[in-house]
Amino acid sequence: MGRGAAVTPYPAMRMRRNPLPKHCTLVIDRHGKYRVRFRKRGFSTYLPFPPVGDEFKRAYAAALAGVKEWTANVGSGRTRAGSFDALAVSYYRSVEFTSQRPSTQKTYRGIIERFRKLHGDRLVRDLRREHVKAIIGGMADRPHAANNLLKVLKIMLDLALDNGWIDRNPARGVKGYAKKTAGFHSWTDDEIAAFEARHPSGTKARLALALLLYTAQRRGDVARMGWQHVRDGRLHVVQGKTGAELALSLHPALLTELEATARDNMTFLVTEFGAPFSDAGFGNWFRDRCREAGLVNCSAHGLRKAAARRMAEAGMSADIIKSVTGHTNLRTVSIYTDAADQARLADHGIAAIGRAKQERKMSNLSPELDKREGK
Missing domain, CATH: 1.10.443.10 (Intergrase catalytic core)
Incomplete structure (x- = not known):
């Protein structure tokens, strides 16, 4: 490396003249504050400013994976203590979330953010089992989405239990919808x-x-x-x-x-x-x-x-x-x-039943044939 060459601490980054990491630009928002915008193949999000330190590295790595890690935490200090907004922020920072694969994180985040729009400011301690059942019951026209929400709520409320916000998880024991669908159509x-x-x-x-x-x-x-x-x-x-x-x-x-x-x-x-x-x-x-x-x-x-x-x-x-x-x-x-193909497989099965019967018949005839032939 030549004298004076810049060394970047961020993985998969190439420093450019601006000198921000790849896919990043510096913008000024309507409040006159500097922000780092990340854009890649139609995916866009904002990263923390200034672009240094562990927090920026985590947000940049998440953005490369298509996850809006930073925007979920913006304003976390202004969330109501003990609310679902605060629980979401806590969950996003927990090992239960960060240890998930990026694709799973993206799925969970979508479920959580939709729930936050409706209930984000409410206190977790006020949630009762009957409330969870009513929420899930109100999604009868979307059983798959209801089951996914119930799954995520159980995980998040376990974290609230660990944090001492509640003394029991009201989502545990609540039943979801039976999976009656065959899923994606299998091509013929x-x-x-x-x-x-x-x-x-x-x-x-x-x-x-x-x-x-x-x-x-x-x-x-x-x-x-x-x-x-x-x-x-x-x-x-x-x-x-x-x-x-x-x-x-x-x-x-x-x-x-x-x-x-x-x-x-x-x-x-x-x-x-x-x-x-x-x-x-x-x-x-x-x-x-x-x-x-x-x-x-x-x-x-x-x-x-x-x-x-x-x-x-x-x-x-x-x-x-x-x-x-x-x-x-x-x-x-x-x-x-x-x-x-059930019919084709059944043909093999029926044929096997017939073969077994024929084999038993032949085995019973074998001693008689031996006797006739003087063996």
């Missing part, structure tokens, strides 16, 4: 064929289908895949949701599309501007391609389920399916394989 083989007919080989849409179907991975993991992940003829994946490390062979159909469409791309799938997709951006773009093929019920995640279904129909064991999808338990795998 006819739907896959319809998509392929609308989007021929060599198109970006066809490449996306091949990546989703022949790796059986989540949309976010597919959006990040690139040639740097291909080693020794295998695609190496570290799943964003679970951290599971997988080494997947490249299916010939997938390899054909990669060589036709993504030969010159570091990331296999890029936007019209040549940049990698965000998770949500890729999901929305792929849904549009599905609609173009007349498949209004189909989505990226449904191809992950279709891949598991195909493996189940081919007689693959749950352990084999798990090795591809990265699931850690059989119960989750069963959710993905419920769409397996």
